[in-house]
Amino acid sequence: MEPLITLVVVAGFTLAVNALWLRRARSLELALRAGLCAMFLLTGTVHFVGMRAELIVMVPSGLPRPELLVTASGVLELAGALGVLAPRLVPWAGLGLSALLVAVFPANVAWALSEPALPWWDQLLPRTVTQVLFLAATLTLVRLTWCRPIRRGGLSCQSRSVAPGQAGPPQHRPDHSRRHPRTRRLTKMAEAQCNNRAQFPGSVPLADQEGVEVEGE
Structure with a gap:
């Protein structure tokens, strides 16, 4: 529940600040970047302090080296949290975090099914809904930033495409006025x-x- 609260609060606060003071374009993108960064900084940190023992127990018994898996997933979450802060790395960080959410979901399901005395927000249905919301946030961020121009002054993928019925870029026509x-x-x-x-x-x-x-x- 704490990761979801962090995502919603930080993203909402970023939207409000941008609407009232900053007034920058791409407000949804800024909010998602801030919210996902805060959320994965939180979840990545608890892989090392606070909940490390609990996370190691959550790893399915069929997987080897649960301590190493928890450490690796924590490092990846922290790297993804920092990646969404770099404009050039945002789509790739979003894709990596999306893949990570899918990869760790079986462990969450196994934990929810094996522990009957969990609080309601850690049971299977609420945890599944929460995971889907996280995945929707990361994939939305990828969609918003995938066609970002690499060089300053370059064109994005959307600006290169011409919708049916719209005029395309002006075609070069040779100038014959200076010929014989x-x-x-x-x-x-x-x-x-x-x-x-x-x-x-x-x-x-x-x-x-x-x-x-x-x-x-």
């Missing part, structure tokens, strides 16, 4: 010939119709 008059005339005749063939297949090319005039210039 005869070259400009031949270029215009070639463009007209292409248009004529596209509209009227099998028609006589313009170059054959005006061949004498062109050769006489």
Whole structure:
């Protein structure tokens, strides 16, 4: 329950501060980054102090080296918490934390089924709902930050795509204004010939119709 409270309180506080004072864009992203960072700093720390013995007992008996597994998961949670603070690492940290939530879920299920005297928030259904909420938060953060431009001034994935019915980026058209008059005339005749063939297949090319005039210039 403490991780969920931490996530909700820190994310809500970040949203309020941003709305009242900071007024920065991507308020949901900032709130999720702050909330997930605080939550995984808390859960990663208790892998080493406070609840380490309880977490070691929660590891399923079929897995070897439970102490090492608890240590490794704690290190990964702390690394993910710090990763969501770095703009370039946010999507990758979100993916890593999502995978970690999925990996440790069987241990939570085994613990909830083997201990009948657990408080209501640690029983199977509440714990499953809480885990789904955590996973939704990490995946939402990945979705919000996945197409972030790497270099300053670059375009994101969304800005590169053009929706149906919208005008795409302006196409470069060659400038014929500085060419020789005869070259400009031949270029215009070639463009007209292409248009004529596209509209009227099998028609006589313009170059054959005006061949004498062109050769006489």
